Amino acid sequence: MVLKVDVKSIVLEADELKIRKDKGKPVNIKICDLIGCQSCDEQSNSLSSLFVTPPNIVIRYIAKGQNYKWTAETVEVMGSKEECEALKNEINKKLGQEKERPKKLAVFINPIGGSQNSVSVYSKVITPLFKAANISCDVMVSERPKHMIDLVSGFDTASVDGLVVVGGDGTLLEILNCLLTRVQKEAGLDYDQPTCKLKPLEVPIGIIPTGTGNGAASGLYGNKDVVTAVLHIIKGQTNYNNAQAIYSGGKLVSFSGGVCVAYGLFSDIIYHTDRNRWLKRARYVVVPINVLLFKRQRQFTAKVTLFPMEQNTDSKDGDTEAAGREEAAATEGIEAEFSSNLIGVASFGIDFLSAATDSKLDFVKAAQSGRQKDGFCLFINKHTSRTKFLTHFFQLMTLSRSAFEKDFLSTHSVHGYKVKVLSHDESPQANSEEAEINKMLDVDGELIEIVDEEYEVWNHMSIIKFYTCW
Known part of the structure; x- marks a missing residue:
């Protein structure tokens, strides 16, 4: 909805723009929530200008709604050209003083x-x-x-x-x-x-x-x-986010933007989805359902070495990150799992373990929590019945706490982990599709090839600066 006002109804203060309306409550807009102010295009040749007085300037501002959704609202300002231009210049002068704003x-x-x-x-x-x-x-x-x-x-x-x-x-x-x-x-x-x-x-x-x-x-x-x-x-406004770094064959093979690093079932789904592009967008629904309902879930045995996240490590200071990691790697207490009948190993940048509730997950709070910690959450899926896993999979869509409370799901808070696949329940032939899949790791929806079915993932604190007010 466009708000039409006279320039005399607007008061520009140090930190706020106030608009008095003939009816209803006044509109108060923080300077930091203004988008900009511009002169209107000349409308002298427009037929509508014969019947409606065109505005001299237009003010755009941010309105904040539910579920973190923002909209760009418009205020059309009418009045004398001199007063409108003076107001426009003052607004844009204030916005020019906002040092964080990109130009x-x-x-x-x-x-x-x-x-x-x-x-x-x-x-x-x-x-x-x-x-x-x-x-x-x-x-x-x-x-x-x-x-x-x-x-x-x-x-x-x-x-x-x-x-x-x-x-x-x-x-x-x-x-x-x-x-x-x-x-x-x-x-x-x-x-x-x-x-x-x-x-x-x-x-x-x-x-x-x-x-x-x-x-x-x-x-x-x-x-x-x-x-x-x-x-x-x-x-x-900006905030620094952590990043997971993935290593294989003695080299850094990829970073993750914090979405997901996964081996097994989830990388299988990405593999088959990518090879059915002829389905276009429908492949993102059709292929996962086909894999979950009709394809055999491949199982494997792996040594999973965990580097648990230290308690009370919430901090914005990452200066001791590498030193702490080296110390952890050199001490006892590192948990090593030799697990059979696995179908997937996946880690996530979002702090699901502490943020998940019985209601809808708040992504902003989960992300804020995660970026303060030198770690992330790791899930290890063991084989279970197709019915139980499908229930779990669809619960993951809501990201409720019940999705993570399963006897076939092992959850951990770590700042690093290593995976070495030891064997598969069925040995694929060389150069077969199955052999190719076994080498693939899903990183944020993209497939990365790993060496000798072995990789490790480590958290790096505060290395990506994102535009976000949260």
Whole structure:
């Protein structure tokens, strides 16, 4: 709904814009929640201007609703041109003093992710909001698989205030891997060593969720709403998130943006989903159901070594992270499980174990809790009946506490773990599809090949700076 007011009804104070209305309560808008103020286009040739007095300026601001959803609202201001221009200049002067707000952004768009409408969404929804906030953008659109890596690798991040990813978790993963690896190389760090304390990214990143999987956006903004994500970026506030780093064959093979690192059933689902692209978006429903209902669940035996998260380790200071990890690795008390009849091992950046309740999970609170801890949650699934597992799987969709309280599910809070697959219930033939699947690890919805079916995952605190007010 557009609010139409006279310029004389607006009072601009130090921290607030107050709008008096003829009827109803006044509207009070915090300066930090203003998007911008612009002059209206000339409408002298418009037929409507003969009957309706056009506004002189338009004020856009952020309204905050339920479930963390934000909207961009409009105030049309009429009155003398001089008073309106003076008000516009004062508003934009105050917004210019907001040091956190970005003035120039680099936007990386994946045009084929999700509903394949990212370019259209950017043009129709995102661009007008950035324009209203006086933010200029360098826009790059990927044209082929892995093209995003080339675009990011050749981009000078120092030339902008921040980066914006228009896509999903897979697009974010490509960009994070490229940027984080580049930063470590430039710093001369031996980043292939899990005990190496990594250098954080200095450039902030915003995610506008237009992909298939948008788990990272849910943790940052509380939902998967495009407008909400854009408004968080406009406000410019940032928070550092942790990242899981995955190592195999003596090398760093990938980072995770905090969504999921999984071996077994979940990587199987991703594998088969990726190979049924002819189903388009329907494959994300059809393939998982087919795997869960009709395919045999492969079982394996593995040695899972856990590095438990220390109690009372909530801290924003990651300076002792590497030293503590080395100490833990050198002491007794590391729990090693030789487990048979496993169907999956999965870790998550969101702190499900402490945040899950019998009601709907609050992603924002879970993400806030997780980023304060030198650790994450690890789930080890053992084989059970298909009926029990299906019940568990669909409970995971609601992320209620009951989903994690199963006798076939072992849960742990760790800051690192190692997995060595020892054997499978059926030995696949060389070069078969089954043999290929056994080498695959799911990282945020993307498949990564591991060496000798062995890998390890470690937490690195506060190394990714995201645009988020939460």
